[in-house]
Amino acid sequence: MTAFRTLHRSILLLFLVVVIAIVTLVHFSVSKIVAEQSRAQQQSMSPAIALIVEELLKPLHISEALGRSQELVTLLEQPKPDSEDVFAMLERLEQQFNLVFFVASEKDRMQYMSDGTVIPLIEGQVSWYFKYRDQPENAVADIGKWEDTHFYIDIKIFDDEGEFLGFFGVGKSLKSFLQIFNTYKQQYGYDFIFVDDKSDIMLSSEATLMAEYSDFTNLSELPWYASLPEDVKAERALNNRLITIDQQEYLIAEVSLNQFDWTVFLLSPLDKRQTDISQGFIVSVVTLLVVVFSLFMMINHLLAYFRRDIHRDIVIPPAPRLPDRAQVEDNYNNVLKAYHSLSVVLVDIDNFAVINDTYGRATGDEVHQHIVTYLQKALRNKDVLGRWSSEEFIILLPETGPHEAQQIAEALRKGMQDLPPIDKALQLKLTATFGLSYTATSRPMHEVTSYAEDALYQARRDGCNLVRMQLIN
Incomplete structure (x- = not known):
């Protein structure tokens, strides 16, 4: 009951912050028209936030939660995991969450995929495993499986003594991302570009920018980016910047995804009426987007924190009421x-x-x-x-x-x-x-x-x- 009271107070506090932020931004809007357009802009951006959370943060939370499963630790502690048990678990998870799952065992150096394939983890042939094994991060986002390119989230698994046992991860086909991004673009008009810390484009709503056979497109290869001032490119500070692509003007909103060490650029096309909006209105809209997105992530993490304490069963999570x-x-x-x-x-x-x-x-x-x-x-x-x-x-x-x-x-x-x-x-x-x-x-x-x-x-x-x-x- 104490946990629920704490959760209730935290959500009320976050809600109060949201209300204060919106009231403040509206107060400084230059006119009633600017305020109306600000609200319309925010309404169109909310689905973008929901899409990022649904397609990236939700798989991350799923993999982190399942990675604490004692069933998984027990399997990876075996010198040679029972493949039938491993595939049964992966198949069950794939059916339950509609994601691709895999387990990579350090003890027998084999990778088990939920589609039934087994990949030997041989140094020099499988680079990702040995690359990320020796890095300090416990969660890594990567692109792989080039014959049918997938986006993967890899979670390191440790036993009770802290010994590294291998990786557990989830994956989604890039084709599915393209379909989702295309549907969103047709409905709302926004383009997405997800960039890692090396400026390589990991995901995009533009199919030609997606990686193929480990060949990534770098942000510096895009004509509109190359035309920016050198100081802007050096700091990669693109938030609130207007750019021109194929004689069409776009406003860039920049959001950091710290979980993957990525940056998300949302490219919003602006018509003539929007380009005449004052700089103060643009700042208000983008600030509102960042505030709401940040608070949305805080609420999401807060709920995930309490969910870990309240929901004990990982395989079949209990509902708030007992199943009938x-x-x-x-x-x-x-x-x-x-x-x-x-x-x-x-x-x-x-x-x-x-x-x-x-x-x-x-x-x-x-x-x-x-x-x-x-x-x-x-x-x-x-x-x-x-x-x-x-x-x-x-x-x-x-x-x-x-x-x-x-x-x-x-x-x-x-x-x-x-x-x-x-x-x-x-x-x-x-x-x-x-x-x-x-x-x-x-x-x-x-x-x-x-x-x-x-x-x-x-x-x-x-x-x-x-x-x-x-x-x-």
């Missing part, structure tokens, strides 16, 4: 496909109806949330918790045999009966009854849960606060 039966069935199919075996546990809160009738629905809701919080903390990262009915939960335990599942259920049962009361004045003693089953083959969920329900009914008949198991014949 339909969602659980989707998770069941995904887990069974990824792990090939699982145990299903049904949990029934003992005397929940009596608690509701005696103490009211508000207390019942508190009891329900109290147990949900306990189960979420007690379960493993790969386990899935869902809602089965108003007083029942379902737990999916991937790669867990029936005897191990019974031990887990017994530990949960004991832990639940030892929970502190939600209200010392009420002194409610909470217990639950558990029924479980197991499958090592591809069966429909309803078939496995029917056996778990039979086991749950048996535990109720035997007195509740018990664990019973019924296996499929």
Whole structure:
């Protein structure tokens, strides 16, 4: 609850800063026309900000979050990772996030791609691995796979002792970027140029500027850039500068992407009416863009920070509310496909109806949330918790045999009966009854849960606060 209060106050503070910035800029606008055009300009730039965050920062956050997965660290700690496990994980992630994934192992010097290919990491033949391995940065953006050029984000993976284990990364085809940029250009008229610290063009809305077979176009090769004053080129200070390309005037907005050590140039075409706008109006528009973009990134990072603390499960992130039966069935199919075996546990809160009738629905809701919080903390990262009915939960335990599942259920049962009361004045003693089953083959969920329900009914008949198991014949 403290974390949510802190998040709420931080967002309110950022919102206040945004309001003050907009009011100040409007106050210094030269006229009502300038203010109206400023708002129109800002509305057209907002999609550009959203596009950069969606296409670049989101994959970065995904790769950073997944890079902390214990499943990934465990795979890379092996002298020779099991290729079936690696490909199963990569295929699952590709289907979930619609991105290309790869793992590069330091121990066996092999790179595993989500499309099923394996690339030996031989020094002198694969340059990127050895180049970035020895650099201090833990996250690197690069262009590669030249037969179908891709943009990659490479994340270094370390074990608990800080030993380098290899790389984990995500990739997107440059063709997809071109399609997205082209759609945006047709709708809003803006061109993008993403430049690294060496002035090489990494991404662009202009297809002829994209790299091919490690041949990058440098910013200095562009005619409009070559025509700029030497001091401007030396400092690469292009923000708010007007340029001419093919007899068309453009305004450049410059934004730094510190995560990649890149600079983004947004080239905005200006018609005659826009070119007559005063310099003060141009400064106001670009300043507003930079302020909103910076605050958008701050909010995005702030939400990502709290998401790391609140969302424990990386493989199947929990929703704000527990998954319902339909969602659980989707998770069941995904887990069974990824792990090939699982145990299903049904949990029934003992005397929940009596608690509701005696103490009211508000207390019942508190009891329900109290147990949900306990189960979420007690379960493993790969386990899935869902809602089965108003007083029942379902737990999916991937790669867990029936005897191990019974031990887990017994530990949960004991832990639940030892929970502190939600209200010392009420002194409610909470217990639950558990029924479980197991499958090592591809069966429909309803078939496995029917056996778990039979086991749950048996535990109720035997007195509740018990664990019973019924296996499929």
